[in-house]
Amino acid sequence: MKNHVWRPLLIVLVVVCGILMTRVLVVPDDFGVYERGYMYGWHRKSNEAEWKSVRVKYKTARICAGCHKEKHDEIIKSVHASISCENCHGPNYDHPEDPLGMNIDRSRKLCIRCHAYLPYKGTLRGGIPGIDPEKHYPSAECVLCHIPHNPKAMNQKREAKS
Amino acid sequence: MMNRREFCKTTMIVAGGLVIPLAALEVFNPKRLLAEKSGDDKGNVRWVFLVDIHKCVGCGFCVNACKVENEVPYDANVTRTWVERYVVTKDGQTSIDSPKGARDGFTTQKIDQGHLGDKEIDPASIAKAFFVPKLCNQCDNPACVQVCPVGATYQTGDGIVLVDRSWCIGCGYCVMGCPYGVRFFHPVYHVAEKCNFCYHRITKGMKPACVDACPFGARKIGNIRDPEDPVTRIITSEQVNVLKEEFGTKPQVFYLGLSREVK
Numbered sequence: 001m002k003n004h005v006w007r008p009l010l011i012v013l014v015v016v017c018g019i020l021m022t023r024v025l026v027v028p029d030d031f032g033v034y035e036r037g038y039m040y041g042w043h044r045k046s047n048e049a050e051w052k053s054v055r056v057k058y059k060t061a062r063i064c065a066g067c068h069k070e071k072h073d074e075i076i077k078s079v080h081a082s083i084s085c086e087n088c089h090g091p092n093y094d095h096p097e098d099p100l101g102m103n104i105d106r107s108r109k110l111c112i113r114c115h116a117y118l119p120y121k122g123t124l125r126g127g128i129p130g131i132d133p134e135k136h137y138p139s140a141e142c143v144l145c146h147i148p149h150n151p152k153a154m155n156q157k158r159e160a161k162s
Numbered sequence: 163m164m165n166r167r168e169f170c171k172t173t174m175i176v177a178g179g180l181v182i183p184l185a186a187l188e189v190f191n192p193k194r195l196l197a198e199k200s201g202d203d204k205g206n207v208r209w210v211f212l213v214d215i216h217k218c219v220g221c222g223f224c225v226n227a228c229k230v231e232n233e234v235p236y237d238a239n240v241t242r243t244w245v246e247r248y249v250v251t252k253d254g255q256t257s258i259d260s261p262k263g264a265r266d267g268f269t270t271q272k273i274d275q276g277h278l279g280d281k282e283i284d285p286a287s288i289a290k291a292f293f294v295p296k297l298c299n300q301c302d303n304p305a306c307v308q309v310c311p312v313g314a315t316y317q318t319g320d321g322i323v324l325v326d327r328s329w330c331i332g333c334g335y336c337v338m339g340c341p342y343g344v345r346f347f348h349p350v351y352h353v354a355e356k357c358n359f360c361y362h363r364i365t366k367g368m369k370p371a372c373v374d375a376c377p378f379g380a381r382k383i384g385n386i387r388d389p390e391d392p393v394t395r396i397i398t399s400e401q402v403n404v405l406k407e408e409f410g411t412k413p414q415v416f417y418l419g420l421s422r423e424v425k
Binding site: 039048054128 | 181216221223270271304316
């Protein structure tokens with residue numbers, strides 16, 4: 001064959017090889033089709049492990065009870081028993097070695113998440129004892145009068161006396 | 163008559179066009195595709211979520227915990243999960259709001275209408291009111307995954323839709339493609355971000371942060387492939403509903419007590 005056919009063909013071959021080479025270099029080895037098939041499962045497999053290795057911050061009340069058993073036993077009897085410790089005390093992270101997140105939130109903002117009264121009759125929220133945050137001692141912190149671990153009104157009085 | 167220059171040009175275009183399907187041939191290997199088709203139902207785990215609207219009080223502890231656990235910037239107005247408030251008045255009007263995604267809960271009766279200001283609703287005129295937690299539906303037919311042009315978002319064998327942060331090009335197709343609006347751009351990484359049922363927790367035998375944070379048991383996670391799972395039992399035996407079933411996405415977040423006002 002003549003030169004004018006070979007030359008463009010050679011260029012084409014180089015272009016093809018170039019594209020394939022770049023593909024090999026750029027696409028990671030574990031990139032492929034996995035469990036969910038081509039339409040939904042086309043991905044880099046090692047990314048699953050990356051997501052699994054995200055640091056766990058909230059360790060749950062069960063872990064807290066491991067050391068703070070007396071506190072746990074006390075709270076479990078109160079109406080606040082269903083609230084996770086970490087909702088108010090902050091995420092555990094690696095407490096006690098690294099108490100980074102353990103900042104107790106004593107703010108009004110925290111309490112009124114549930115205890116700001118909303119007039120939604122027949123709902124769970126409407127049944128929670130609630131206040132109007134703008135009228136009920138607006139400048140005071142709730143914890144000045146109320147004990148979050150033992151919130152029943154009767155208990156508050158009893159504890160105040162002792 | 164074709165001259166050499168034209169011939170070269172045309173050859174290049176044709177060859178270039180041919181290379182694209184050639185490069186894809188390896189991925190489309192029909193043998194492998196067939197093998198994968200039959201393997202669709204492999205594995206004994208498929209995560210599902212159950213939300214009980216009757217139990218939600220709108221405290222927003224779930225949103226707070228999610229933001230901290232998943233390192234979503236706390237003050238940025240984006241969140242992987244959020245809670246919506248629906249107030250339906252007796253004249254049939256529905257008011258919906260979710261200030262900051264309910265990160266700080268619902269602490270006022272006023273409906274937050276954004277730039278339109280707050281809306282007062284007379285308590286006597288309220289016919290019904292309820293809170294609806296929302297999160298990624300981990301659909302069986304995830305529209306967001308289909309539209310991804312680079313394979314950066316995908317579904318794992320146990321049904322969780324994840325985003326590969328190093329592979330996402332930030333085109334935003336998935337953000338637009340999701341009918342539930344659960345996707346957004348991560349303000350730090352500038353790539354698509356979404357709820358993944360706290361994949362790092364559920365794969366360790368823990369529950370998602372929002373489930374652990376909910377004091378009222380309004381949020382539950384389960385494995386639909388396990389017939390003994392309490393969540394599976396509720397889904398299969400009680401009146402549950404899903405969001406936007408008409409989109410055909412087969413969402414896997416089930417709702418108890420879902421009202422028709424919920425979009």
